Amino acid sequence: MKDSRLFKRLVLSAVLLWIVFFAFAPNLLVLLASFGHVSTTTFVMPALSLDSYARLLEPSYGRILISSFALSGGVTLICLVCGYPFAAIVARTSPPWRNLLLLLVVIPFWTNSLVRTYAMIAILNANGIVNRLLLSMNLITTALPMMYTSGAVVAGLVYTLLPFMVLPLYAALERLDQRYVEAARDLGATPAKTFVHVVLPMTLPGIVSGCMLVFLPAIGMFYVSDVLGGARSMLLGNFIRDQFLTSRDWPFGSAASVAMTLVMAVMLLLYWKSNARLAHREWT
Amino acid sequence: MKKQVQFIYAALIYFFLYLPLAVMVAYSFNASRFTMQWKGFTLHWYDQLLHDASLIQAALHSLAIATCSATAACVVGTVTALAIHRWRFAGRKTIHAVLFIMMMSPDIVIGISLLVLFMAISLPLGFWTLFMAHVTLCVPFVAITVHGRLQGFDPHVVEAARDLGAGEYEVWRHIILPMTMPAVLAGWFMSFTLSLDDVIIAFFTTGPTFEILPLRIYSMVRLGLKPEVNALCAVMILITAVAVVTTQGLLKERQ
Numbered sequence: 212m213k214d215s216r217l218f219k220r221l222v223l224s225a226v227l228l229w230i231v232f233f234a235f236a237p238n239l240l241v242l243l244a245s246f247g248h249v250s251t252t253t254f255v256m257p258a259l260s261l262d263s264y265a266r267l268l269e270p271s272y273g274r275i276l277i278s279s280f281a282l283s284g285g286v287t288l289i290c291l292v293c294g295y296p297f298a299a300i301v302a303r304t305s306p307p308w309r310n311l312l313l314l315l316v317v318i319p320f321w322t323n324s325l326v327r328t329y330a331m332i333a334i335l336n337a338n339g340i341v342n343r344l345l346l347s348m349n350l351i352t353t354a355l356p357m358m359y360t361s362g363a364v365v366a367g368l369v370y371t372l373l374p375f376m377v378l379p380l381y382a383a384l385e386r387l388d389q390r391y392v393e394a395a396r397d398l399g400a401t402p403a404k405t406f407v408h409v410v411l412p413m414t415l416p417g418i419v420s421g422c423m424l425v426f427l428p429a430i431g432m433f434y435v436s437d438v439l440g441g442a443r444s445m446l447l448g449n450f451i452r453d454q455f456l457t458s459r460d461w462p463f464g465s466a467a468s469v470a471m472t473l474v475m476a477v478m479l480l481l482y483w484k485s486n487a488r489l490a491h492r493e494w495t
Numbered sequence: 496m497k498k499q500v501q502f503i504y505a506a507l508i509y510f511f512l513y514l515p516l517a518v519m520v521a522y523s524f525n526a527s528r529f530t531m532q533w534k535g536f537t538l539h540w541y542d543q544l545l546h547d548a549s550l551i552q553a554a555l556h557s558l559a560i561a562t563c564s565a566t567a568a569c570v571v572g573t574v575t576a577l578a579i580h581r582w583r584f585a586g587r588k589t590i591h592a593v594l595f596i597m598m599m600s601p602d603i604v605i606g607i608s609l610l611v612l613f614m615a616i617s618l619p620l621g622f623w624t625l626f627m628a629h630v631t632l633c634v635p636f637v638a639i640t641v642h643g644r645l646q647g648f649d650p651h652v653v654e655a656a657r658d659l660g661a662g663e664y665e666v667w668r669h670i671i672l673p674m675t676m677p678a679v680l681a682g683w684f685m686s687f688t689l690s691l692d693d694v695i696i697a698f699f700t701t702g703p704t705f706e707i708l709p710l711r712i713y714s715m716v717r718l719g720l721k722p723e724v725n726a727l728c729a730v731m732i733l734i735t736a737v738a739v740v741t742t743q744g745l746l747k748e749r750q
Contacts, residue, residue, distance in 0.1 A: 215663030219582060226575050226590070233631045234593055237608035240615055254614060297508045300501045312505070314743060319512050321688045322735045325709055326728040329716045330515035333522060340518060370515065373508075423599060431603035434694055438716055448603050448695075455607055455699070465611070468604050475599060 238472070245465035254461045263466035272450075276470070279447040282361065283429035286368040290376035290425045291418065293369075298380035302387075313381070320374035328435050331367045332358070335439070359441030367439040368429050375424040383417025415485040423478045430471060447471060516732060523725035540726035550711065550727070557691060557708035560622070564629035565686035571630065572637025572686075573679050577671060579638075580645040591642075598635040605632060606699035613700065620702030628700040629690045636689060637682035644678035645671075677745045684742040688735055 243255075245263055250256035266272060301312045319327065334340050335357040342354040357363055387410065395405040411418075433448035444450065447467060454464030523541070527534035544550060575594070579587050597605075609628045610620075618624055652674075656666050694709045701707060708731075715724050 218663050222574055222578055223582070223584060226571075226578055227586075229571060229575075229634075230590065230593055233609075233612075233627070233634075234597055237605075237612040240611045241604075241608045244611055293508065297505060300505045314740070315509060316512070317743065318736050318739050319516070321692065321739050322516070323692045323694075323709060323712075323728075323731050325694045325712055325716065326519075326731050327515065329712070329724065329728060330519040333518045334515050340514070370511070373512065427599065427601040431601040431695060433603070434713060434716075448601075451603055451607060452698070455610065461611070464607065468607055471601060472604055475596075475601065475604075479596065479599060 241465045241468055244461050245469050247462045247465075249460050249462060254459070255465075263462045266463060267466050267470060275450050276447060276467075279430055279445065279450070280474075282365065282445060283368070283426050286365055286372065286429045287376075287422050287426045289365070289369050290373050291422060294373055294376040294380055294421065295418075298377050299384050301377075302381055302384040316374050316377050316381075320378060324371040324432070325434055325438075327371050328367050328438050331363075331370055331439060335363050335366065358439065359443075361440065361445055363439040364436050364445055367435045368432065371432070371435065372425045372429060375428070376421040379417045379421040379424065380414065381417075383414040387413050413489065416482060416489060419478070419482045419485050423475070423482060426478070427471075427475055430474075519725050520729045520732070523722060523729045525722065528722055540722040541730075543723050544726055544730070547723075549706075550708075553706045553708045553711040556622075556705055560625055560629060560707060561687045561690035564626055564633060564690050565683050567626070567630045568633035568637050568686045569679055569683045572634045572682060573641050573675065575634065576638040576641035576645060577667070577675070580642055581671070594635040594638050597631075598639060602632075602693065602695035606696040609696070610699040619704075620700060621705045622701075625697055625701040625705060625707070628696050629686075629693065632693065632696055633682075633686035633689050636685050637679070640682045640685065641675055641678045644675060648674060681742045681745040684738045684745070688738050688742075691731070691734070 243257065246259050246261070247255040248258045248260065248262070267276065301309060301316070304312055332339070336342070337354040337356065337358070339357075341357065342351075345351045346354065391409050391413065392405055395409045396402075400408065430446060431448035431451075433444070433446055433452050436444055436446045436449050444453070447470075451464050451467045451471075454460045454467065458464075524536050524538070525533055526537040526539070575590070579590055606628070609624070609631065613620065613624045653666055653670060656670055661669070691709070694713055697707055697710055698713075701710070708727075712724065712727065712731075715721065715727075
């Protein structure tokens with residue numbers, strides 16, 4: 212008995228130590244850095260100032276923040292609107308086929324997203340597939356400039372992140388008890404009403420986690436903006452990277468990262484709320 | 496009619512998901528270097544990959560880091576999952592929440608926070624820092640996968656072993672570990688692909704002494720389309736596909 216107590220204590224303290232060192236300490240340091248001043252010798256001079264946060268709200272930087280959130284929000288919306296019916300179709304397919312369909316979503320999900328971003332170049336290029344198709348159909352006379360536009364960045368982000376939206380939606384739709392849907396229909400609800408009042412609320416946790424898995428990475432994926440968007444950096448991720456590696460303004464970069472963490476916190480709160488509401492509903 | 500619409504819609508999504516990859520793989524066999532015109536089949540670009548010593552080096556680095564960090568993450572993640580499953584202790588729920596938050600954290604936040612940590616304790620960036628960063632990235636995925644599987648276990652098996660005189664250590668060694676093995680292996684492959692997939696965290700946490708494949712691809716990709724890069728990416732896709740199919744097989748076996 213004493214032996215097993217010792218074992219338990221050893222294991223638990225190792226786990227706790229790991230979490231403190233690799234989860235708490237790094238984020239705490241970033242938070243501290245965001246209140247500091249720039250220093251040429253030690254990266255950050257410890258201080259307690261809100262300068263970096265104030266600068267983040269200045270119009271020139273605030274614009275980056277807003278346009279980055281708008282771009283990622285748009286990507287999330289496109290993924291949700293395209294992904295929801297698709298996930299529903301996969302969830303309704305009968306098992307042997309369903310597993311295959313799912314596997315075909317999982318493979319791009321795990322494929323290197325840089326590789327997938329790169330693959331988009333051949334599609335969007337001046338002599339890429341889309342332009343050549345449009346030219347051969349005589350819909351356009353000269354190749355459309357699609358690369359290095361914000362549209363290209365949106366297309367690239369939707370392309371790399373769509374599986375991240377589909378998988379949680381699929382999980383939620385597959386768990387959905389079809390009897391609720393049938394009951395609603397039997398009681399005279401139209402398909403639209405059934406969807407709004409039954410299906411949508413019951414798959415809300417899936418929707419929120421899908422949006423989280425698309426929105427948060429979309430803000431940070433600086434290489435998509437680099438490869439498809441060209442010199443104009445469009446994402447907060449590019450901004451954070453530049454503050455850390457080019458401008459060497461760590462407090463400013465840290466403040467931007469803290470802002471991003473706050474957005475994540477809000478989304479996580481929404482997720483837990485929607486989950487709790489669903490659990491509550493099932494009990495009553 | 497409705498079925499047909501659904502079928503066409505699903506087909507369109509798959510077309511969207513796979514067309515760019517298919518085009519890229521096709522061009523990796525194209526004999527022409529500069530145009531997108533098809534000039535015949537060749538394996539020349541793959542041959543070139545095999546003769547690029549620094550590229551091979553970067554690939555080996557990537558495989559090494561993926562193997563090491565997946566293995567370490569499996570150990571830490573499995574122990575964590577077992578601890579929160581087996582024992583009731585203060586902070587158990589907190590650990591579960593922390594793991595979930597870590598899993599959801601954007602890569603760039605993880606990357607810069609670890610960079611700040613490594614700089615604060617003045618560790619030189621290279622193999623070890625990248626190793627620790629990837630372990631940190633993978634542990635939550637392993638822990639949550641294994642924990643998910645553990646929830647489905649029959650607790651009576653452990654009770655029976657206890658009644659027959661097994662101690663904590665024996666229970667772990669002879670019951671819990673063998674029962675979790677498929678989930679652990681799935682976690683390993685998941686971590687392996689996560690590590691190979693990562694660009695952002697590696698961007699901040701490795702130094703010039705230890706270049707890895709995704710970062711190498713990143714510097715090549717910024718210069719535009721190149722047949723060698725197409726071939727390299729095709730190889731990466733193949734490795735991922737094999738790892739994914741293996742992982743899925745392992746997870747299914749348990750059910």
